[in-house]
Amino acid sequence: MDHLISIKHLSKEQILHIIELAIDIEKNPEKYADAMKGRIMASLFFEPSTRTRLSFDSAFLRMGGRVLGFSDPKSSSSMKGESISDTIRMASVYSDVIVMRHFLEGSGVVAAKAASVPLISGGTGIQEHPTQALLDVYTIYKEFGRLDNLSIGLVGDLRYGRTIPSLLYALSKFENNKVYLYSPNQLRVRMSILSDIEGKVGYEVDEKIPEDISKFDVLYVTRVQKERFPDEQMYERLKDFYIISPSTLKSARADMIVMHPLPRITEITYDVDDLPQARYFEQAKNGVWTRMAILYWMVKK
Amino acid sequence: MKKDMLVSRIENGTVLDQIPASKSLMITRLLGLEDDPSFVAIAMRVKSKKMGTKDIIKIQGRELTSDELDALGLISPGVTYVIVKDYEVVSKRKVEIPSEVSGILRCINPTCVSNFREPIVPSFKIIESNPLLLRCDFCDRVMLEENVLAQFK
Numbered sequence: 001m002d003h004l005i006s007i008k009h010l011s012k013e014q015i016l017h018i019i020e021l022a023i024d025i026e027k028n029p030e031k032y033a034d035a036m037k038g039r040i041m042a043s044l045f046f047e048p049s050t051r052t053r054l055s056f057d058s059a060f061l062r063m064g065g066r067v068l069g070f071s072d073p074k075s076s077s078s079m080k081g082e083s084i085s086d087t088i089r090m091a092s093v094y095s096d097v098i099v100m101r102h103f104l105e106g107s108g109v110v111a112a113k114a115a116s117v118p119l120i121s122g123g124t125g126i127q128e129h130p131t132q133a134l135l136d137v138y139t140i141y142k143e144f145g146r147l148d149n150l151s152i153g154l155v156g157d158l159r160y161g162r163t164i165p166s167l168l169y170a171l172s173k174f175e176n177n178k179v180y181l182y183s184p185n186q187l188r189v190r191m192s193i194l195s196d197i198e199g200k201v202g203y204e205v206d207e208k209i210p211e212d213i214s215k216f217d218v219l220y221v222t223r224v225q226k227e228r229f230p231d232e233q234m235y236e237r238l239k240d241f242y243i244i245s246p247s248t249l250k251s252a253r254a255d256m257i258v259m260h261p262l263p264r265i266t267e268i269t270y271d272v273d274d275l276p277q278a279r280y281f282e283q284a285k286n287g288v289w290t291r292m293a294i295l296y297w298m299v300k301k
Numbered sequence: 302m303k304k305d306m307l308v309s310r311i312e313n314g315t316v317l318d319q320i321p322a323s324k325s326l327m328i329t330r331l332l333g334l335e336d337d338p339s340f341v342a343i344a345m346r347v348k349s350k351k352m353g354t355k356d357i358i359k360i361q362g363r364e365l366t367s368d369e370l371d372a373l374g375l376i377s378p379g380v381t382y383v384i385v386k387d388y389e390v391v392s393k394r395k396v397e398i399p400s401e402v403s404g405i406l407r408c409i410n411p412t413c414v415s416n417f418r419e420p421i422v423p424s425f426k427i428i429e430s431n432p433l434l435l436r437c438d439f440c441d442r443v444m445l446e447e448n449v450l451a452q453f454k
Contacts, residue, residue: 083419102414103412104412106439109414110414110421113421125412125440127440
């Protein structure tokens with residue numbers, strides 16, 4: 001049984017296969033309109049989500065499947081103290097594929113052990129968010145036609161943002177990528193992640209985004225997440241640490257793209273939306289194609 | 302019995318020798334010896350040619366499990382583990398740092414799934430032995446030697 005709980009477990013070839021599949025699905029959605037007919041996806045969200053949950057639901061519905069699940073843990077039996085393992089064992093009986101988001105790190109490992117149908121992580125605590133990384137690399141691939149020799153600036157909360165490790169792991173599968181990690185000192189990428197990518201992706205760590213960003217192919221901005229801070233004051237101090245505006249992007253190349261996993265709060269000003277480099281809404285849309293490809297790949301495999 | 306022996310030999314069980322001086326108390330906690338009804342002898346700061354001073358623990362009627370030996374290897378590698386049967390030494394070896402450990406340590410990450418009620422055993426890979434670094438198999442959190450020692454204080 002194959003599950004998707006970490007990008008670390010995917011090969012370069014598998015990532016490219018999912019991308020090729022997503023490209024085909026985006027071009028010819030009608031070809032896949034009945035691909036999941038008669039199948040059920042369990043969508044188990046132990047932590048609130050809008051984009052990830054809706055795009056998974058949309059992806060499965062677009063392939064003719066049906067969806068069951070919960071989006072609010074208060075309405076599930078985890079509130080009664082049921083373990084993740086037991087919930088997943090039951091969901092395996094009710095469905096052909098499971099998508100789970102959970103607020104605990106390591107929950108994906110536990111869920112995968114208990115699942116008897118393919119299980120896809122929709123995010124586990126601050127640990128990883130593999131399908132977000134896949135839609136991110138899909139977006140980059142569509143733009144540049146490659147996933148190697150890229151220069152990428154990552155900005156914001158790189159410590160608690162679960163998208164970051166997954167994206168770094170994805171980039172580490174390809175050659176000659178370089179990342180520039182801009183965050184407040186308190187929100188730097190975790191050491192364990194850096195040691196995982198050591199020697200596979202070049203990286204530089206800094207606090208200040210340079211004036212000249214013309215070397216970047218991608219500027220990837222993340223939100224400072226209020227819910228991850230134990231201390232409100234620290235959040236208040238750091239939330240507006242980076243504000244990307246048209247003036248930040250003065251030196252950006254015309255073919256650079258600005259990405260963001262959304263939701264965006266204040267870290268990208270609204271007037272950036274109209275610039276040719278803004279790609280975050282496109283990126284969110286790519287989530288549906290990518291998740292269709294992931295579901296198709298995992299269910300049909 | 303040698304003249305200068307403070308504690309008599311044990312008939313069956315375990316002798317832990319070459320323990321760095323004063324580390325025996327942490328090991329008794331690690332092995333749960335306070336709650337073990339067996340005869341236990343702890344000798345501290347015994348003169349040693351090799352080490353200057355050392356501690357020795359003798360436990361009557363108990364051998365260590367592989368999980369216990371792994372944990373011992375984590376907090377005190379180099380200890381000599383001796384198994385005694387009928388007053389004779391039947392095996393003797395140095396305890397080494399394991400490559401992984403399970404069931405003994407807890408993850409220090411409060412939001413690690415292994416700290417919740419699931420049918421799993423917490424487990425870690427040792428990624429560096431000196432200084433000690435471990436990584437949780439579930440949440441990827443890295444723990445330092447002080448995080449490990451703190452669990453046996």
